[in-house]
Amino acid sequence: MSDLAHDAAVGHPEHESTGIENRKLGMWVFLSSEFLFFGALISNYLLYSNRTGFEGVYPAEIYDIPFTSVSSFVLLMSSLTMVLAHNALTRNDQNGARTWLFATAALGAVFLGGQVFEFTEFIVEYDMTLSTNPAASAFYVLTGFHGTHVAIGVIMLLSLWGISRRRGGLSEKHGLNLELVGLYWHFVDIIWIVIFTVVYLLSVPV
Amino acid sequence: MTSEQHDQPGQHDHHPTPAQYWKIAGLLAVLTAIEVSLFYIDHALGLGIFNAIMLLGLSAVKFLVVVGWFMHVRYEKPMISRFFTAGFVLACSLYLVVLAALGVVAIRG
């Protein structure tokens, strides 16, 4: 006789009432709530970046669009390497999965490096800090939280990579985890797609 | 390993091949390039509202492509896209109203 709690927890979708594994459904539910989180931060930026009359430099005045474009491209490509990792695992290509996992983490790290560089430039070159004006506060907190999400993603990717190396491959359970980390990673990417357009490209006064 | 091998995570009937993933990534790169170009064109020629519409449109396409193919939503059960859409629509609606109330967005009429 099937034990519902047991089977569902192990991840046998045919026993779950929706046919979607518990952890997968949980990740999707979590990600849908993150829209509310980033939406608040993006709205906050839109509010303050559109208010004139603040003292100090506005973020939109000092963006380095070419630089950020390259960063965005890097993050987009990391989504590619992510799906390639997942795809490799579905074909039981453990080595390939490991390689692409590492590539994704590396690209993510490059993106983060770019963010750090950008922030440093803003602070040192243009004297724009958290306290310069509300627009600056909003910019840093928005991109800072996005960067934190990326960093957490990189840690998760490297953990999976490490587990795969130690054990010679990912088991079924860890395979699902790879898919879940992938979902999280793509989500962080699509938030950046929105940020790049709304916060960067559309923000700079013509 | 267990007997439930058919439950390889993510194994569904339709699965883009690596070649298809590369093509999608290429599309995303091209769209990004167009976006950046539009930015410069707008600054040179002043496209007005057309710029915003095009940029938002291009981002929307990128967004949907990543969600649909990379996040696999196209091949998943409808419940997943419903949850995801619900969160997205709710966020957009609520914050649009807040921005309107704070004077950032004007509601015409």
Added chain:
Amino acid sequence: MTATAERPTITTIFRRPRSTSGLWGWITTVDHKKIGIMYGYAAFTFFIVGGVEALLLRIQLASANSEFLTAGAYNALFTMHGTTMIFLFVMPVGAAFMNYLLPLLIGARDVAFPRLNALSWWIFFFGGIFLYSTFIFGTSVPPVSPGGIPGNLAAGGGPGSFNFLATSPDGGWFGYQPNAGPLYSPGTAMDYWALGLQILGLASLISSINFIVTVFNMRAKGMRLLRMPVFAWMSTVVAFLLLFSLPIIAVALFMVTFDRQFGTLFFAPVGGGDPILWQHLFWLFGHPEVYILILPAMGIVSEVLPVFSRKPLFGYSAVVFAGAAIAFLGFGVWAHHMFASGITPVAQAAFGLATMTIAIPTGIKIFNWMGTMWGGRIKLSTPMLFASGFVAMFTIGGLSGVTHSIVPSDWQQTDTYYIVAHFHYVLFGGAVFGIFAGLYYWFPKLTGRVMNPGLGKTHFWLQFIGFNLTFAPMHWLGLQGMVRRTWKYAPETGLETWNVAVTVGAFIIAVSIAVFMYNWYHSRRHGELSGLDPWDARTIEWTIPNPTPEYNFATPPEVTRLDHFWHLKYEEDEEGRAVRLPEADQIIADLEYDGLNPRHPIHLPAPSYFPIIMASGLPLIFYGIIYHTTTWGKVLIGIGALISLSALIGWAIEPLEEPMDHEPGHDVDEFDEEIIEPGDASSADADVSSLVDGEMEVSDE
């Protein structure tokens, strides 16, 4: 009675916990019932604390120009009373009910993620302690001149003085900016408030994900969504409300913390920040929050009324959809808390109209509850008294709420005691009455006994009279001009007489709660044994023995229709009346026997200490953030992060459930579950008395 538990020897550095008994059993539990019980006791403790805070307020207000409290102490008390009652009582007691009942109502063994469930509880536990530690460590310094102190660099970043109430947050439970910001609330007290709420919000967010996946994925065979008990539905709706509203307050609390700690300018008018932004973000969360507070109680009432009217719930689908509609509309009305804040007339009109629409689904529910009772054979047991009280009192509170939706009327009512009357009628007359209905109703599931009916009725009538005496006069006190959040009023206002009555009422409430507490304590040990079906109930949580066995259902139930249990016992005659089947008693006896004697091995998730360890890192991080300008503050952040991260890694490695072979001699390392062998009954595990008594009578081999 023994529970045979077979567990692995080593998963990480320490042995995986083996015991489900004693204090360690509670600390490492992942059993939803134990977690629910812990939530319940913690919440009730905070109920008492919040009640004491209220009584102090009432003593102050019982006489004009009273000097019982200083103005600062008064501000601190109403801040902590509101914060405690909302975040540390009503929300966690809702969590207690949902944790304990949800798997039982849908026929599951546990929730979808048992260790995550334990994590939620421990995060809540440490969050509540963190928030209240403001009384030891917090500082609340009077604001300085408008030059201000940027960020929170108030002198004395360490433990503050022991001026008891001056250490408490005093910016209101809603923390309006810039009053609660770095300029006007220097000191650390409001940081404890903001970061405390942040921790508590995280606990609820994790819970909400858990419950949504549980309801969608773990239902027993035949338990279609529209066959679920209403309480299960309301829990689901609440989970969605939490899921979508908590991220908003999380952002707002981060922003205020950054304003206070790191010099951002989100809400500081001096730097260009907008205080109205805080109000929008806060109430975007805050309004769904009030539906989070009331919907569980509505669910409880929807369970109790049919049982004690001996009639099905009138319009089950309508009640379910109305609940979902209330939640959905509830996202669209937040600015009705801001009618006097200077929002545009268009916004006022829009939100006023939207608020009025909520009366429609609410009215549907009220009429359906009345329709349930109409023509039924009412049994006025204690749960029924409280449930009926809910319907009446909530209706009154709802009516005053409708008056708020008329904008010009609200301009008169806002910031007066009329508003205080409204929300206490819906939150106390509503949620609290509903909670007590549930406590009396489901007490047998926890303990196998029934609470004393005489004491129950005494509790009810004392509480009913005390409640109405306390809050009814607030309606006219408010309309006469008594202002909220103000520590004293002049004798010339003529407000004193009714304020005395209000205070008397508050103390009557206190006495009624004491009666309840005695009843609870006494009945746990000496109450009349309940048997399987003390209330002749309708839903499947009553098809298993009382107290609930650790494994819930010996065999997963198969449900064929709504009110499945009722239809096992009753059929309808030609006139549609319920006729008890002759075999009903035998069915109940069989259910009890089968429930206590499972025929197949049962796999349960094993206990784990990682949830409590991971949760314990969080307050350390947040203490560190408050004192981050000092060295040891930074060290605290590091230590806290290290603890949480280590626990996370250990957790990720530790298997919850793996496909396994439980033959003796099998590789023990793969084996991580507690096995209940046929013939065992470990119902004693879930008995709350084990918490008090210490060791239980369970032998661990």
